[in-house]
Amino acid sequence: MISVRTLHYEFEKACNRLHTAISKDIASVDIDAFLNQAKDIILERYDEIVEKNRVLENHLRVLEVIDISLDKEISKHNYTLYSLPKDYFNSLRLRVNACTDKCEEPQEIRTKKYSQQDDLDEALKDPFRKPDWYWRRGLWNIVGDKIQFFHDNKYDIKTLELTYIKYLEDVAYAEGCPDGKYLLSDGITVIKENKDLNLPRNGLLWRKIVEIAAYLYKKSVDDNYKVEMDSFLFNQNIGVA
Known part of the structure; x- marks a missing residue:
């Protein structure tokens, strides 16, 4: 766990490395906004960073939760809904084992994620994509806070395991407010x-995260600063842009 006080201290140091003085008028909530924005950028661009920044790649793995068995919530004729973990941010892999009344051991199903409703409708009609036991196929997507897995009643799912990126909660330096009132942006x-x-x-x-937050701050106060975000995301050295 990293103390938010430490984050603020390191944020100031990172800004100094960029030759940017922090305004005396900046509030704790504003610094936290830069830190939280930086954190969300890393989450959203996780795949790119893993591919391009080998130094950071292994450190990003702490965000991965591996092969968590999900609870079945609702079963319909052609699909089943499973509850997503509360800290879910994005999926990396889905493993499904299923069986029929004629098989002795569960078999792994090849899962295909569809992106839009139209794609699903077409896939369910397509003999080469629709759920099938012989070809060990299934379709799935995220619907709200659930996984919707289409099996078309061709087999019985025994286990459904998700590997995903967990969400990092926002930081807040409440003690940094001189009036003792830390108010979120919702007012x-x-x-x-x-x-x-x-x-x-x-x-x-x-x-x-601190490095990117400092970059975001400098971009907000210096119109002449032309360095692109990617130079920070994919730079192999921490603290050097």
């Missing part, structure tokens, strides 16, 4: 206690 929610970053201190990921 309603008040945070009374600090919220730290749930990452290991001996990893590099939290430092990359």
Whole structure:
């Protein structure tokens, strides 16, 4: 766990490396906004970073949750709904084992994720894509907070395991507000206690978040700063852009 106080201290150091002084008027909530935006950028561009930044790749693996068995929620004639974990952010892999009344051991199903409703409708009609036991095929997608897996009643699912990227909760330096009132951007929610970053201190990921946050801050105050985001995301050295 990384203290939000540490994040603020390192944020100031990172800004100094970029030759940018932090305004005395900037509030804790504003610094947190840059830190949280940086964190979300890394989550959203996870696949790109893993592919292009070999130094950071292994440190990103702490965000992966491997082969978690999901609970069945609702079964219909042609599909079954499974509840997603509360910390789910994005899927990496789905493993499904199924059987029929004629098989002795569950068999692995080749899963295909569809992206749109039209794609699903076409796939369910396509003999080369629709769910099938002989070809060990199934279709799935994320619907709200659930996985919808289409089996078309061709087999009985025994296990459904998801590998996914977990979401990192936003940080908040509530103690950094001089008036003791840390108000979120909705203008309603008040945070009374600090919220730290749930990452290991001996990893590099939290430092990359701070580095990107400093970049975002500099871009917001310096119109002449032309460095692109990718130079920070894919740079192999932490602290050097």
